[in-house]
Amino acid sequence: MKMKLGTMAVATMMAASPVMADLVFPSLSYRTGPYAAGGIPFADGYADYMNLLNARDGGIGGVMTKVLECETGYNTEKGVECYESTKGEGALVYQPLSTGITYQLIPKATADGIPIHSMGYGRTSAANGDVFSHVFNYPANYWNGASGAINYLMSQGDISGKKIALVYHNSAYGKEPIRTLEELSKKHGFELVLLPVDHPGQEQKSQWLQIRREKPDNVIMYGWGVMNQVAVQEAANIRYNMENFIGIWWSGSENDVLPAGDAANGYKALTFHGVGNDFPVFADIQKYVVDAGAAAGNGDQIGTVLYNRGLYAAMLAAEAAKTAQEIHGVADITPAMMRDGMEALEITEAKMAALGLPSFGPEFNVSCENHGGPGLVGMTQWDASAKTWSLINEFAPSDMDVIQPLIDEDSAAYAAENKIEASCK
Amino acid sequence: MFYREAGDFSTTYPQDSQTFPIKFDRYRYYLVLFIAIAVIPLMVNDYWVSAIFMPFLIYAIAAIGLNILTGYCGQVSLGTGGFMAVGAYSCYKLMTAFPDVSMFVHVMLAGVITAIVGVLFGLPSLRIKGFYLAVATLAAQFFLVWLFNRVAWFYNYSASGQINAPEREVFGVLITGPNTDAWASYMFCLVFVIFSAVIARNLTRGAFGRKWMAIRDMDIAAEIIGVNPLMAKLSAFAVSSFFIGISGALFFAVYLGAVEVGEVFGIQKSFIVLFMIIIGGLGSIFGSFAGAAFLVVLPVLLKIMLADADADISNTQYAFGYVFLAALLISTLMMLREAIFRRTAPSNNMVGWIFAMIAAFVAYTLTIGGMGWPTDIVAHLQLVIVGALIIIFLIAEPHGIAQLWRVAKEKLRLWPFPH
Numbered sequence: 001m002k003m004k005l006g007t008m009a010v011a012t013m014m015a016a017s018p019v020m021a022d023l024v025f026p027s028l029s030y031r032t033g034p035y036a037a038g039g040i041p042f043a044d045g046y047a048d049y050m051n052l053l054n055a056r057d058g059g060i061g062g063v064m065t066k067v068l069e070c071e072t073g074y075n076t077e078k079g080v081e082c083y084e085s086t087k088g089e090g091a092l093v094y095q096p097l098s099t100g101i102t103y104q105l106i107p108k109a110t111a112d113g114i115p116i117h118s119m120g121y122g123r124t125s126a127a128n129g130d131v132f133s134h135v136f137n138y139p140a141n142y143w144n145g146a147s148g149a150i151n152y153l154m155s156q157g158d159i160s161g162k163k164i165a166l167v168y169h170n171s172a173y174g175k176e177p178i179r180t181l182e183e184l185s186k187k188h189g190f191e192l193v194l195l196p197v198d199h200p201g202q203e204q205k206s207q208w209l210q211i212r213r214e215k216p217d218n219v220i221m222y223g224w225g226v227m228n229q230v231a232v233q234e235a236a237n238i239r240y241n242m243e244n245f246i247g248i249w250w251s252g253s254e255n256d257v258l259p260a261g262d263a264a265n266g267y268k269a270l271t272f273h274g275v276g277n278d279f280p281v282f283a284d285i286q287k288y289v290v291d292a293g294a295a296a297g298n299g300d301q302i303g304t305v306l307y308n309r310g311l312y313a314a315m316l317a318a319e320a321a322k323t324a325q326e327i328h329g330v331a332d333i334t335p336a337m338m339r340d341g342m343e344a345l346e347i348t349e350a351k352m353a354a355l356g357l358p359s360f361g362p363e364f365n366v367s368c369e370n371h372g373g374p375g376l377v378g379m380t381q382w383d384a385s386a387k388t389w390s391l392i393n394e395f396a397p398s399d400m401d402v403i404q405p406l407i408d409e410d411s412a413a414y415a416a417e418n419k420i421e422a423s424c425k
Numbered sequence: 426m427f428y429r430e431a432g433d434f435s436t437t438y439p440q441d442s443q444t445f446p447i448k449f450d451r452y453r454y455y456l457v458l459f460i461a462i463a464v465i466p467l468m469v470n471d472y473w474v475s476a477i478f479m480p481f482l483i484y485a486i487a488a489i490g491l492n493i494l495t496g497y498c499g500q501v502s503l504g505t506g507g508f509m510a511v512g513a514y515s516c517y518k519l520m521t522a523f524p525d526v527s528m529f530v531h532v533m534l535a536g537v538i539t540a541i542v543g544v545l546f547g548l549p550s551l552r553i554k555g556f557y558l559a560v561a562t563l564a565a566q567f568f569l570v571w572l573f574n575r576v577a578w579f580y581n582y583s584a585s586g587q588i589n590a591p592e593r594e595v596f597g598v599l600i601t602g603p604n605t606d607a608w609a610s611y612m613f614c615l616v617f618v619i620f621s622a623v624i625a626r627n628l629t630r631g632a633f634g635r636k637w638m639a640i641r642d643m644d645i646a647a648e649i650i651g652v653n654p655l656m657a658k659l660s661a662f663a664v665s666s667f668f669i670g671i672s673g674a675l676f677f678a679v680y681l682g683a684v685e686v687g688e689v690f691g692i693q694k695s696f697i698v699l700f701m702i703i704i705g706g707l708g709s710i711f712g713s714f715a716g717a718a719f720l721v722v723l724p725v726l727l728k729i730m731l732a733d734a735d736a737d738i739s740n741t742q743y744a745f746g747y748v749f750l751a752a753l754l755i756s757t758l759m760m761l762r763e764a765i766f767r768r769t770a771p772s773n774n775m776v777g778w779i780f781a782m783i784a785a786f787v788a789y790t791l792t793i794g795g796m797g798w799p800t801d802i803v804a805h806l807q808l809v810i811v812g813a814l815i816i817i818f819l820i821a822e823p824h825g826i827a828q829l830w831r832v833a834k835e836k837l838r839l840w841p842f843p844h
Contacts, residue, residue, distance in 0.1 A: 031801030032808075040801075071732070071800035076681060076689055081476040081725060085733075088472070103587050103683040107603035123585070170574055172585035172685050179584050196574075199687050297801075410584055417521075417591050418602075 022066035026086040028096040033073035034200045035225040037255045045310025047296035048289050055288035061325040076100050092338040099173040110134040115339040119313050125410035127372025133423040136342050138373030139364050140272040145248045146177035147398035148377030149220050150184050160189035165216035170196035174222045183402045201227025208234040221247045228256035236263030253305040257382045265384035270377050273312040274360040275389040277303030281356030320345045362395040368424035428838040466608040474607040479680045481721045482614040483672050488701040488713035489625045490668030496707035498661035499641030504562035506694035507569030508666050510686050511539045512673025514579050517588045528593045528600045535674035536667040543666020550658050573686040587685050590678045601678045610679045621668050626710045637661050706827025715826035724807050732803040735794025749789035756781035
């Protein structure tokens, strides 16, 4: 109460001086609920990077950033409430970190003219900017992930005639890669076994029994939250070779492998950004954010995989805002300008190095037609003794010959259903 | 004083048997209807409709449905989420198969389809009761969710298994889809709420309702006096599922617009609606509304009070903040005085001061635009507060908010001359 009185006094004094509008980045986070273990580090990374920009650079282009956090608990209804309550505050871009909420917001945010950046999740066919004018999912999407996993396996040896199992979260998110994998199995001649796991995924005995019986050569997993740890543990229990077990990027954080201990050694996961805290930007975060006592959450997530992802998301948003400021020549941008900035976004190695994130992600640029970027995916592997993830395969292209037709087909169906006309000239 | 029968004479039978026989009650009801129909639609914006009114209205329909089955007929059901899913998916199939038909028809048909499904799953109720029936309906919940996840026909073979509501209109006004005006979706839900509440109220007052209540109170006795348990139970399942189906259809098409069955219509939903009727009051139409309002508005209110923060507060707000803070301090001191010096069980005075503290705190936080606490702490607090209130209600007033309302009305009849 005392503190609040202090802030009130400060606020009254500040009310006298002219208030400069902030660049508002809503963060529909989930620090509670079944998926909190994944939501907390992401939200921390997002908030810390924006804080860093304020403390180090004085915001973006001279305008301070402001992260409006709203708790969704991974619940769609709360997501709606959060969206409606924050959109009036000048929200520039939404990153809900939930495929369900993303599906919800795609039509709403498009109608309100606010862009969505669903980085590595959400609706994959939103990569077609011709149909989804306000939705972006660069630098990589679920289908790139599926194809990246198969490409990686092919680089390790011939996969025709082999058996690959997909263990997936039985929801919109987990079902996304099925079509791609089916196409790929036709193309490369491997057999695909589908094993759905129902939310929240604490019970997977039957799925892993089936894996023990069918002995697939590889297992690919699309899981989130507690499902990941349970799967890794179950795989360890049936002594499945971890080298052959690959998770999507949402199944590749410290939370997922630590509970299984040494048994998780060698588990692999896809990624579209760098891992670890061996980047210059972390020194800045320590200096400007942590030492200033402004770290988000408990401040204990810095450098974890999902923290880095939140940081990467914030970095891309900030770069898009900068691009928007350059295009329109104003510092105080609107959501419509932000959209233009995202569409003209260009990430180069020089830019990333200047930001203290050398080789942190792939180089890419976004265009009006392609909101999904080039879809380069890398591979990481868990070292249980050192308790670190390391990048074992550089960001490599995925099979766009298979993915692009699927994107076109799905987005065309959406366009027809909702009578959307092509927005790119 | 306010609720007085004196001078309020009925000269015909219809007058005597109307829903609100007391004049003041009736006028209050007309006033509420007038505000809901003619005032609110002119004032609402997207936030009010999407965050408060739509969930409230839609949950109220679901609660009315479950209240008919559980509160009036005494058949415990944990299948509400599953039945809402039936409503949602049938509405989706109808919307996509017959795009030119009015949404009114689709929603009603979704209710009818759900009623048929409800009757099917109500059949076991003829043999089993109580906990066993609860388990049977639980099976319906899991089976239906599994079905809509498994059979691709229900979601038109979309890659993700999500269903999305395309744009549909009623009398040329958009009702579903992102470009809908706030007032339109509000009015559409409101029409269904009024329709459901009037039908439910009259059914429960009539022969059907009496049969249901007879079955609820003692089924063997009811059978002896001539109530056919087959008809009574199955009709309760049908009517209840009809309303729940309508609410599911609205929940998907008008409120959310995109639905994934496991996440939206899971077991969680069944429990929430059950909590609503328990808090609101079993066997009461008003209770369904009160329970829905309680569980929809309270979390939003707590969020606005605790998590939001307003950076620029005007001097007036600042001054009023201090006034409420002083009020909070005084009521806390008075409460403590009661607690320390009376040394008896919590007295009425003490409860009164606790309420005063809560009111002062609410006023304080709303004036200064929220406390700005971390969102995760507020989310945990929400769970704690809602859970604690459920327990307090179950202990202090097992008949729910509806009973509090009844008591209040009784008191107002005599007020201010209680003797």
